[in-house]
Amino acid sequence: MTATVITGISVLVTNTPGGDGPLGEVTDAALVMEDGRVAWTGPSASAPAADEHVDAAGRCVLPGFVDSHSHVVFAGDRSREFAARMAGRPYAAGGIRTTVAATREASDEVLRATAARLVAEMHAQGSTTVEIKSGYGLTPADEARTLRIAGELTPETTFLGAHVVPPEFDGDARGYVDLVCGEMLRACAPYARWADVFCERGAFDGEQTREILTAAAAAGLTPRVHAGQLGEGPGVRIGVELGAASVDHCTFLTDADVAALAGSETVATLLPTIEFSTRQPYPDARRLIDAGVTVALATDCNPGSGYSSSMALAIALGVREMRMTTEEAVRAATLGGARALRRDDVGHLAPGARADVLMLDAPNPIYLAYRPGVPQVSAVWKDGHRLP
Numbered sequence: 001m002t003a004t005v006i007t008g009i010s011v012l013v014t015n016t017p018g019g020d021g022p023l024g025e026v027t028d029a030a031l032v033m034e035d036g037r038v039a040w041t042g043p044s045a046s047a048p049a050a051d052e053h054v055d056a057a058g059r060c061v062l063p064g065f066v067d068s069h070s071h072v073v074f075a076g077d078r079s080r081e082f083a084a085r086m087a088g089r090p091y092a093a094g095g096i097r098t099t100v101a102a103t104r105e106a107s108d109e110v111l112r113a114t115a116a117r118l119v120a121e122m123h124a125q126g127s128t129t130v131e132i133k134s135g136y137g138l139t140p141a142d143e144a145r146t147l148r149i150a151g152e153l154t155p156e157t158t159f160l161g162a163h164v165v166p167p168e169f170d171g172d173a174r175g176y177v178d179l180v181c182g183e184m185l186r187a188c189a190p191y192a193r194w195a196d197v198f199c200e201r202g203a204f205d206g207e208q209t210r211e212i213l214t215a216a217a218a219a220g221l222t223p224r225v226h227a228g229q230l231g232e233g234p235g236v237r238i239g240v241e242l243g244a245a246s247v248d249h250c251t252f253l254t255d256a257d258v259a260a261l262a263g264s265e266t267v268a269t270l271l272p273t274i275e276f277s278t279r280q281p282y283p284d285a286r287r288l289i290d291a292g293v294t295v296a297l298a299t300d301c302n303p304g305s306g307y308s309s310s311m312a313l314a315i316a317l318g319v320r321e322m323r324m325t326t327e328e329a330v331r332a333a334t335l336g337g338a339r340a341l342r343r344d345d346v347g348h349l350a351p352g353a354r355a356d357v358l359m360l361d362a363p364n365p366i367y368l369a370y371r372p373g374v375p376q377v378s379a380v381w382k383d384g385h386r387l388p
């Protein structure tokens with residue numbers, strides 16, 4: 001196997017205690033990748049030789065972003081719904097049904113092509129680990145094929161049959177929850193690592209959330225929860241109670257929710273591109289971080305509430321709108337995402353970590369928030385392979 005050394009790195013973000021500050025920064029650094037793993041990091045002057053040499057020429061290098069929340073297997077177009085929302089119509093959970101109808105109609109090939117294109121777009125922007133949820137099929141067969149397609153693109157697949165109650169179950173939420181916990185879960189569990197519920201008014205209540213996540217856990221799927229996007233609710237506390245890896249959105253939180261998260265292993269995953277695209281108030285990251293909660297940033301890339309796949313935008317919004325420091329936002333987009341997916345091999349660049357590496361056309365990672373909207377990716381390696 002060939003080894004690659006990157007020298008001349010202005011600032012290397014390691015996210016390990018070996019470096020300086022909250023990001024474990026090493027200046028004038030080098031990094032060696034071998035067999036898909038980080039083999040060595042240290043001062044550029046003492047870098048070992050390798051088969052391939054890349055000169056960073058004063059650029060910074062950080063762990064690839066870990067986008068721990070997306071919904072990129074779907075069909076249809078909701079750009080006009082976005083335009084209508086910007087013209088004054090409020091966001092409601094029911095819009096998901098538009099995508100469900102289009103997704104059910106679509107062939108596997110169409111779904112696969114859309115998802116692959118979006119994952120390639122994420123990779124090109126520096127996201128080297130990506131989670132993908134189902135939730136636009138809402139029948140056992142359509143949820144299972146969504147997860148099969150997602151599983152071709154990432155090991156981080158999440159069963160979200162409880163996204164909304166589909167129209168054929170109008171007035172029979174009980175019947176739909178039974179389907180999700182029974183036949184649908186059996187069809188999907190082989191293809192999913194995680195299970196998620198949209199616990200929100202207009203979607204699923206606390207009792208239903210608990211029932212679905214408990215059934216999913218019995219089938220071997222670790223819980224995650226969508227909670228606190230549109231208002232306060234029971235989702236955060238249920239997630240913590242059931243040992244969820246993360247509770248996602250967390251825009252509307254009670255003091256009890258914050259305290260529950262702070263006393264747990266559950267990560268609060270914040271999705272500010274959604275607030276940007278729905279013109280909702282942003283989550284208060286400062287409140288969570290000050291309380292000791294582990295925070296992740298992710299995109300929630302989806303066709304309805306926010307169709308951005310840019311982790312750099314999430315970082316910029318985290319800093320500008322959510323009172324995060326630049327270091328906190330970069331850490332949340334890398335190590336935070338890894339924690340949200342319970343992965344210890346990504347989100348940092350200690351020797352032994354996956355060689356998922358992002359080089360920016362910038363001297364330090366502050367530029368991610370400092371130059372919002374500007375393409376700054378210079379190169380991306382995933383498992384030690386440079387992406388085209």
Ligand SMILES: [Zn+2]
Pocket residue numbers: 069070071226300302
């Ligand atoms: Zn989501």
